Amino acid sequence: MMGIYIFIFFAYLFGPLIIMSITAFNSAEFPSITPWECFSFRWFNEGKIAYDGQHLAGLLSDWRLHDGIISSLIIGAGVVTLSVPIGMAAAIVLTQVRSQLRDIYYSISIMPVLFPGVIIGISTVVLWDRIAGLGGEGFISDIGRNGIFLTILAQTCFISTYCFLIFVARLQRFDQTQEEAALDLGASQTQVFFKILVPYLSPAIASAAVIAFLFSFENYNTTVFSILSDQTLTTVIASKVRLGISPALSALALTIIALTIIAAVTYEVLRRRAEKRYAESQEKFVKEKAADNRINKKYKAGFKIPKGITAILLIVVFATYGATQIVKNDLYGQSCIDAADKEKKSKFLEQLQTLESNELTDEELSGGSLGGNQDYGDIFGDPSLFQDFGGFD
């Protein structure tokens, strides 16, 4: 009973992602599984020229995406450099604030994550627009209207809180007598900070930096306001999705998923290795101390095949089966794609003729299923985008 529920729950979590990943390999213009056209990597590469002559960019050929990624990286770096020191300072000062004030101080510190993201974006933009207006023509006016600069400030506003919380958690386990011991041994207050506190906090600094970067990289709600006329990865994705869903996005998502999994696995492996090393040093110590057989026995754990292996084997079996099916039915390669395109082109010509004879149908076709929100369908960027990513059906 519970098992079924867990299965459904995780199917809900992973199902959409898996299906999306599969659609990245379908050569059809619309991300789908059925009908399956051809197995292809085109959406990871150059994309395709559609049968009506429009260019559908793939991951490699999409300069807009590349620009977005670059600004996202710049913003991420900026946010990390600001929010980690801010979060650390705020967390350390929390330990020094009088207990009567601690609640108020804490509340102010966590307020930004309770604000809706859009509000942080808007408030930053309106303020800096005003500052830029006051500043005349010079430097201030320039940076006040610089989307990247504003986005760094706006994101730092709430990402600092996440950093703050990470540092607070680590500081709660800090043994304050360490500071006293260092002072007693003649260290100055500044030396205590750099030689005792900062080394102690360094794991938190690392995780705060990672978290800050990831939150910054994938933020949309705040960024969409503060970025002004620039584009980040997320705003590019949003505009693409609004204008019609393309398998190139599936390919992008799959790339991100793969990177995530690799990072997660690496992290897990490193963590286990560190744990093992620590356990070994402890074990060695225990062995040195006690030649007692009982203790030695306890540390001789048997070798077990990890359960994960079964899962990997299952995946391999399925993948092999899928691949053989694809090869058997000649669903891979250029010949398949060419055949499919040819067929569609002829169909498209037919459709075009019908369209010309009936304008009403034309409207229905362009809205509907994937054109998206007609109310303000063009808000996400310039019209030229539309040419690269037409809504296809």
Add this chain to the structure above:
Amino acid sequence: MSADVELSDVSVTFGSFYAAKNVNVKVNGGEFFSFLGPSGCGKTTLLRAISGFQEPSEGKVLIDNKDMSGIGPNKRPTALIFQNLALFPLMSVSENIAFSLEVRGVSKEERKKRADELLELIALEGQGEKKVHQLSGGQKQRVAIARALAVEPKVLLLDEPLSALDLKLRQRMRTELREIQKRVNITFIYITHDQGEALTMSDRIAVMNEGELEQIGKCDEVYNNPLTPFVATFVGENNPLYGKVTGIEGDKAQIETADGQYLAMMNDSKKLNIGDESIAFVRPESLFIPRDGDSFDNKIDVNIESFEFEGNLKNFYARLQSGAKIKFSVPNAIDTSSISSGSSIALGFDSSKSVILPKASLAID
């Protein structure tokens, strides 16, 4: 090398609470001095006042006759060994020991040399590269001492550093600490709630209760000649016999209790008058089962309730006629097989081994 430490009328208050009240002590240079008292008696507060973590609310701390007010812990000629040792877990043993040199900007070679010297002093040669968590409890203890000694302090302050160790190790560390103190010849100020520790290691001890000093003196002095009922019962075990003073002869006083009259020594400083409510104390080992030829001037009838075997001693728990409990110990060398639970016997003790003090509260221990 060593320095005198003087606390002059030191009080430390937290709000309206007195953690220490009008404390006056002079610790001599090179002395091993202990503050002994139950937890919460203010001894740690005093230690923090000496090391500079806590400014006294009133009074002064003088080290080498210099007033220490306004001087931070990093500027005082003291080093503190914390109860939890506070070794730096991210540094190696050598780095821990040489930390005080590092913050003073001493060169790396110099630091290494000094660290090696100190490692030798604490018998941990060649273990400097280890991480702190790879050491045993006793080794950590010694590293903490070496780290403190690296500052070349004039006074070493120790805040119950042995409390986390098991019994055997604790006993060994007592001897070791004493030896280290003799070798480096600096003032040790030791804080403990364990009277055994204080008595075995110290030259002098100060007994504290509720922020106030009860008694300062050499160990045997405090043990044999307690000035207050608190000291009498906190340092070692003692049987109280409550009553009224009925007569005074020289330095001895007669006390009338519900179970009879006893004679006990009076302290010089606390004069008693006839009719005063008072307590006579007699230690378990001063009570004995009289044999022919023993001389004693007090006799006490008891009814044995139970006994326990402690190795070198056998402890008996008995009651007087009034119902008051009393404990006495007999060396294992003496045959006590005839004494069983429920039997009534007479015990004796000599007035010179008993102390009479004005009535006051005892240590609840």
Add this chain to the structure above:
Amino acid sequence: MKNFLFTQPFFKKNGKAVAIYFLVAIIFWFVFLVIIPQFYMLDLSFRTNVPPLARGGPEDYYTFEHYSHFIFGSKTATDAFNFVDLGVFGRTIFVSMLVTIANLLFCYPIAFYIAKIANPSTARLLIVSLIIPFWINELLRSFALRILFANEGVINNFLTGIGILDQGILFITYDIGLYTGLIYAYILLMMFPLYNAIESLDINQIEAAKDLGSSSFRTHWRIVIPHAKPGIVSGCTMVFMLTVGALATPVVLSSPNTLWFPQLIYQWFNMNDNWSRGSAYSIILLIVSVIFVLTMMRIFKVRIGEIIK
């Protein structure tokens, strides 16, 4: 001042250089990033919408027009109230509450299973599996659902393909996609507070309750849920706040005919270039959020520190 704010003299405790770094960082954050922008936005929401050059001129004065527009609509409108905007607002709040409740119901069994029933290695695996989908951009997750729910999407193609349906279901038009997406978007933020809260419950208490003859439902109602209360409140608050303020998921999944409240703000702000009105609507959203948090704190008697950890 130093001793009024801090337990120890601030500069003496930290050393001058570090103390200055602390103060600069904290003031920069609190004052320049948090407080001033919000107050400026509040100020702007009470001003007329004028082009930058006319600022400070006679056209630039304080007014309630943006707030009254939200309630009563434009001056020329015939309706007594601004049913469109109020409708969007009401629907956003209402659906967010339903999403929050749905998340709580979906997550509770899983959180309980991971915290108290699964063995440690399974629990670890499940936790990692829970986290992985949430490292993927909210937009892309919504996009994945869009692939499923589009009119010619995977589900419809499948259903019509095997002949169950003649025509696809309009998931997007009826906002089924949006609701599914909103539940999907922040489910992790319900899961973790719940898990942490249940995890800290002593298993003996559950066993003791069973031993005393309590039914499994009753055990949850009387033992587990009261213990997990701070986690439940925390999860509900976070999910509600994020759902009400969501923009990415509605952008991808909402039907062409309906708006989510942040989309309305976006419209005023970017499309109609009416920053004052956009600010006013933002303030309304902010007030709702704050009221919600305060209500949760009051009803369930938890402190703000317990909500966000």
